[in-house]
Amino acid sequence: MTDELRDRYDVVVIGGGAAGLNGALMLGRARRSVAVIDAGEPRNAPADGVHGLLGREGVPPGELLAAGRAEVRAYGGHVVEGRVAKALKRDREFVVALEDGREVVARRLLVAAGVVDRLPEIPGLAERWGKDVVHCPYCHGWEHRDQAIGVIGSGPMSAHQALLFRQWTDDLVFFTHTAPELSAEDREKFAARGIRVVEGRIAAIEADGARMEDGRLVERRAFATATRMEARAGFLAGLGLEVAEHPSGAGEHVPADQFGKTAVPGVWAAGNVTDLMAQVGPAAVAGAMAGAMINADLIEAETAEAVEVHRLGA
Template sequence: METEYDVVVVGGGAAGLSGALALSRARRSVLVVDGGAPRNAPAAHAHNYLGREGTPPLELLAIGRGEVAGYGGEFTEGEATSATPVEGGFEVRLADGRSVRGRRLLVTTGLVDELPDVPGVRELWGSAVLHCPYCHGWEVRDQAIGVLATSPMSVHQALMWRQWSEDVTLFLHAQAEPTDEEWEQLAARGVSVVVGTVAAVESDGDRLTGVRLASGQVVPRDALVVAPTFTARSALLESLGLPVEPLEVMGHVVGSAVPSTPVGSTDVPGVWVAGNVTDLMAQVIGAAAAGLKAGAGLNGDLIAEDTRRAVAARRATTARLVFSPASERELCDQVLGDRRHGI
């Protein structure tokens, strides 16, 4: 690796690779630091990515890494734990003791899905236990779908998933009963409601078979929808003094994120973010678009700095060529003397 890069990208998911691609094509020196734990690794396929619909997530990332490398971008495996401002940029420290430097940082560390503490949920996460209908709804269409109520938004979830199947059951679990208006909505859409605490999710290997209640009753289901808490992977950004703020949807806190401008710049000059670390709801294609936008913004920021440096260097050179008044008089006397002598 080089000793210093124009941009160090922390995170090698869709946002990070897209930003690295834009920067590498802009002839910037780029290093991508990747811990190798993409959020969507448990999923079999990535969806709604135009031109790459249904591509396995790890295959999509491998394609992206090849494209970045093709324009000179570099990679190193490791977990970036913190960053410190230094002269000319930032120093990023890795868990194994190494450090790298960049004039700018693009942080695309994503988020962690904090799952409900119900036995069986984690084991089937990303295959039969789901949360996003746009990511997985088509794959479980017309199947028996359960919705585990773990937040005040669970009724909204059940009504959404009803678009993909006529057989949807809402398990109230530990949540309060729906309001009168919500009961009417559920009934109108044909969503069944089961009252009682869910004890576990049952499966046959990697296939979900049912939802077991604390009473011992098992309700057969083919898929279960949960509502994770979306927690930004923000340790590196917090080490730079950037805050993490709660994110509300429909009046309910669903997770935390690091705020940024629409192009990805943060309150710390030189530090940019993209993807789920700042936009919890971004799907793969949205994260990639945000990475491109941040990459272009970063390059523009670097161009402005390069221009300031060039102007300062030009002024310094020009200043050395300017004569003092005494020198100008001496030169004039010399020129006049030369003319008098016909030189």
């Protein structure tokens, strides 16, 4: 189901995940005209359920989003299927162009398009992503508790990831693969926690475990790996808003303050597009905060205009 896209809204939300929908919900309840433009590519689509979300523990991702879309529509918001090609500033407003040629004008923008996970290039890994290849222990650790888990070293967060997953299993292997060289301190921590280190690169992920380049098979039931996360934000280039490397080294994001405000006046960001580590709950909260801040910004602008008109008529 998709709504018809009107020519103009108070706010256009780019991205229909938890952050975007909750931002739109807040704006709809504030009696703002709002449209959510969603490309239909939720990051958590491969997962069986959303976890750590109070009151909705284990809910399938698609079911949660469907409920969110219905709630946004209940307050007059529109949810529109489409992919944004570019966004431009025109006078004091924004023009959002979709790939299919449609355009819409907005007074403010909320960017909540999320990220793309770039997996290590290991044959057999991507096919199991979201099932028995995971990245977040808080999202998936319980489902793989007490299993033989292998953490695939692939970036600066990999050693930290291994120490986290140790909470859910005693049988943990760390594959150095392409991770930075482990420090003596990390190796000592691993030894103290009973985490076995397997040196060398992985050639493929097979049904029974990891096949190393030297031919060894290291049996594992599940794998964890840190992805490189890339913000879906190329359409912002026309606004002069560019992505930046995240301080953690885990990928790139759209910089924003604690309220979601970006360096471009009138543009806010919420969810994984700016906070790479946010789970569904924090992403939704960030969307709500950004929605409230956008409404406050519009109120400030409208009040200033009203005062000006009032003075002219006095």
